[in-house]
Amino acid sequence: MRWPFFRSLLYPLTALLVALAVVPVALVGFGFFSSNREQIATLEKQYLTRQAVGFARELELFFVDTVGRLEGLSQALAASATDSLPMDRVPAILAEVVKANRNVLMLRLLDRQGNGQFVQGRPFPAGAEELLNPLLARAFQEGLASRPVREDLVSLPGEPPVVVVSFPVLGHRGEVLGVLQGVVSLAGMSERLGEEAARGVVVDVVDRRGRILFSSEGDRLGRDASQHPLVAQFLRAPGVRLTKTYADPFGNHAEVLGSLCPVGDPPWAVVTARQVDVAFANLNAMAKRTALLALGAGILATVAGIVLARRITNPLRQLAALSTAMASGDFTKRVPVTSANELGQLAENFNTMAEEIGRTVASLREALAQNRELLVDAIRALTASIDAKNPYTRGHSERVARYSVAIARHLGLNGEEIRKVEIAALLHDVGKIGIEDAILTKPEQLTDAEFAKMRAHTIKGAAIVSSIKLLRDVIPGIRSHHENWAGGGYPDGLVGEAIPLVARIIAAADVFDAMTTTRPYQKALSLDFVLNRMRDLAGTKLDPRVVEAFFSALRAGDLVPLGEVEVA
Template sequence: MRLFKAILLLMLLVSIVPTLMVGWLSVSHTRELLVRDAQELAQERVKQLRLKAEIFLGEPTEAVMGLARVPDFFALPLPAQQTHLASVLSQRREVLAITVFGPDAKRLPGLQAFSRHDVSPTDLASHEERSRVLLEGGTDGPRYSNAVPVSGGGPVVTLAFSVGEPIKGFIAADLSLAGLRHMLEQERVGSTGFAYLADPRGHLVVGGGGVASLGGDVSQRSPVAHLLRQLASTPNAELFHVGNFGEGRDAVVAAYTVLPETGWAILSEQPVEHAYRQVETMEQRILVGLGAAILVALVMAALFSRNLTRPLKVFTDGALELARGKFGVEVKIPQRNELGELAQTFNYMSKQLLAYDMENRGLYESLEKGYLETIVALANSIDSKDAYTRGHSQRVGDVAVEIGRELNLTERELRQLQYGGILHDIGKIGIVESILCKQSKLTDQEMAIMREHPAIGDAIIGPVSFLGAVRACVRHHHERWDGTGYPDRLRGEDIPLLARIVACADTFDACTSTRPYQKAMPLEKAMEILDALTGAQLDPQVVAALRRVLAKKGVRLEGHRLPVKLAS
C-alpha cells in the first residue's frame, strides 16, 4: 500500500507539475507572441499607409513640378504658358489651382488657373496668401502648407517651388486631399480602430472615423502627444514607433511614422481590448485545457499505480533469477496490456540474451537505417501531396550526388548529399496543406509562411546525430549566392558547399519537371535558366559542374561555353 501511495504521488507530481509549468510558460510566451503580432500588424499597416500617402501626394506634385521642366517656361508666349497650366489641371484632378509668380514673388497676370469655373474671392485670397507664405519660407525644394478646408468642402494643401537657377519665378498649386481622406476612411483597423494624419502642431489633416473634423486639435491623444515629444527632442530624425498608449478605457495599440516631405504624421489606433482579444481567448482556452489535463492526470495516475504495483514482485523475482545466470527464466503475467507485453519481451530477452551480443553492431546499423527510412518516408509524404512534385526529393538527391561526384567529393560527402537532397524539403511537413498545394500565386503572408520550411526541417532532423552534416542542406538550400536568400541571408562561400549543390539540383529539377505553373523544359532551356541565375542565386562552380555532368552523359547544349576560369 505504501508503494501504491508513493507511485501515485510521484505520478501526480511528474504529470501535474510539468503541466502547470508548461501551461504557465505557454500562456506567457504565447501572450508575448500575440501581443508582438498585434503590434507588428499595426507597424506594417502604418508602413503601407505611409506608402499610399506618399503616392497620393507624389503623383500630383510630380505633375505640377513638370512645369519647371518645360524649356524656358517663363519665356514662352502667354497662350503657351496657359496651355501648359490647363494641361496639368486636366491630367490631375487632385490639382485644384495653379498660380505662377515672378522672381519678385508677385503673381504674373493671366497665369492663374483653377479646375472650377466659380472660385470665391475668399478661396482665391486664401490660395495666394498660403503661396506667399511658402515663398517667404524659402524654396530649396517643394514646400507644403498646412491643410485647410475650401468652399467645396474638401481639404487642400498648397505646394510651392522655385523655377530655374538663378530663380526665374515661382509656381504654387492647391492639391486636393479628398482622395487621401477617402483612403483613410476606407482603411480597416480591426472593428473599432482608425487611421489619420496629423501635422507637426498636433492638428488633424485628414482621418477616418473616431477623430475630429479637419483642423481639429488631436494633440491630447496619447499617440500624438508621444509623437510631439519625440519631434521636440529629435526634430530631424525619421521617427517610427509602435506600442501601447494611454491607460484604462482609453488605452490603445498604436503606431506612427512621419512623412518627410510634409512633416505630417500618419497614425493607426485600435483599442487595446480589441487588439489583444486573441490574447484573452488564448488564456481562457489554456486554463480550461490545464484543468482538464490535471483531472485526467489524477485519474490515470491512480489507475496506473494500481496496475503497476501488482506485477512488480513477479518481475523482481524473475530479474533476480536472470541476474544469477539462469537464462531462459519466464515470468507469468496474464494481463493483456503493456505489462503483459513487457512480460513477453522479458521472456524473449531471457532466451536471446547471448545472441544479442553478436548482433549489436548490425542492430545499430539497422536502427540507423530505420530512422533514416522513417524520415525519408516523411519527405516522400510531402511530394505525394502534389502530383506535380512526386519524386522530386529523390531526383534532387540523385542530381546532387552526380554534381558532388564531378566536384570530387568523398563517398561520405556524397552520401550526405543523397540524404540532403531527399530531406531538403522535409520542413514542408510543417506547412499547412492549403498553402503547400495552392495552385495560384501565394500571397506575401503565405510566402512568409512557406519560407519557414527550411528552419522547420532543420528542427526536425536536428535531434538525429548521424544526420548532423545534412542539416546544412536542409536549412540553407534557399540561400542565394548574392546574399538575398533565406533564412539566414548567407552569401557566397559562407553558404555550405553541400547546400549550394542541393540548391542547384533543386532548381534544375524544378525546371525539368512539370509544375502547375509551367511545363517541363528541355535541358537546353533549363540550363539557360541556370546560367541566368549563376552568380546571383547559384554558385558558378556548381552550375559548371552540372554542365559537365550533362556533357558526360551525351547531352549537347548548343550556344553555351564554360567560363575559362571558375571562381574558387
C-alpha cells in the first residue's frame, strides 16, 4: 500500500502552498527594501517637497489673509470717506477686524494730525511698545507722503516676531486723509513649525540674506545659513525649487534629504529636511527581519520544489498548453490522461470542457453569421422599398453600399468597420420614409421649401435608427453623409475630420452614384466627366483621402460603376 502522500495531490500541494505563502512575500519584501533604496529616497524627497511647498503656500496665504486684509480695510475706509475719516464708526470696524483674526495684535487709524482710534487684541509685553512707537511714528510720516510701509519681521521682547504695516487712506481726490497702521503676530508660524518637528522633519524659514527667521530647531534661530547647500542656491536663484541629498551643515554633517521652496511674498524660502538614517530606520530594520525569514523559507521552498517539480510540472504544462490553444480559438487539442489523481481528473475534465466549448462556439458562430446575414437582408429589403418609391433611385442604396465597401477596404478598415460602413450605406437614405412621396417623385426641380424638407431626411434617418440598439454605431454615417469636407453641408455644418469617417465614405459613394445614374434633373454623365468631377470635389465637398481610396478601388477593379454611365 502506497503512502497517501503519493496517492493524492492534497498533501504535496498543501506543503507547496505553505512554502509559496512564505517565500514570495519574504523574497519580494527583501528584494524591494534592499534593492530599491533609491526609489524610497525618491518618495522621501517627494514628501519633503510637498511639505516645503505646502508650508510656503501657508506663509504666503498668511500674509494675504492678514496684511492683505488690512490693505483692503484701508481701501474700504477711503471709499467710504468724503473729506474726512468716519471716526465715529472706526472703533467698531477696527474691533471687528481684530476679533476676526487672532494674529492682528493692534490696529489704529490716525488722521493727518496723528489723532485717532486704536484697538488692541491683548497687551504687549514690557518694553515692546518702546520699540514699536518709533517704528510706527516713522511709518506714519511715510503714510502722510502716500507711501505704504511694511516691516516683515520685527523682534519684540517676550513676543514672537511681528509684522508692522502702515497704509495711507486716500480721499477721492488723492489727498491723504489719514493712516491705518497694524501689528500682526507671527506666533502661528512658530506653532506650525512645532507640528512639523513632531513628525521628525526639520523646517527652517530663511530670508534673502540667508538668515534663519523661524525654525523647528530653536538653536538655529538667527543663524547665518548662507553656506547651506539649498539656501545658497536660493540666494543665487530666488525663484527655483530644489530637492537634493547633502551633508547637514548645522549638525554632525550627517547625510540628510532636503527640499527648498521659495515663498514669493514675503521674499523668503522654506527648507524642509530629514536625516537619511531616520528616514530609512524602519526600512533597514525590516530588511534584516525579511532576510532571516527569507533564509528559512528559502530552504523549505527548495526542498519542496525538488520533490514536487517533476510530478506537477509536466501535467500542468500540458494543461497550460491546452488552455492557451482554447484561448486562441483552437478547441481540437486534447491532454493525455496518464494518472488517476486530481491532475488526471483535471485533464479529463479539460478534455470534456474543450469538446463542449468547441461545439458551443461553433454553434454560436453559425447563429451569429445567420443573424448578421438576416439583419443585412432585412436592411436591403427596407432600403430597396424606399428606393422603389422613385424609379430614378431604384437600387441607389445597394449601389452606394457596394461603392462604400470598396472604398473602406482601400482605406485599410478592418472587417467589423467595413460591415458598419456597409449597413450605414444601405440605410443612409432611410429617413426618406418620412418625406412626402410628392417631393420624392417630383420630376421638376424642388422649391426651396421642398428642398428644406428633403434635407431633413438625414436627421429623420438618424432618429429612426437610434431606437435600434444594434444599429447605433451606424448613426453617424446616416446623419452626416451630406456634410462637406470644407463646410457648408447639412445638418450640422461639420468640417474636415469632425465629419465621421463612415459619413465621408458614404458621401463619396453617394456623389458618384448620383452622377452616374439618370435623375429627373440630369441624365447619367460620362465616366470620364464623373471621374474628373470627383477629383475636383476632393478638398471641397469630399475628403481627399477618401477620394484617393475611391480611385485606388477603381484601378484595382474592386469598384465597378453599376449605374447607367455613358462611356466617352
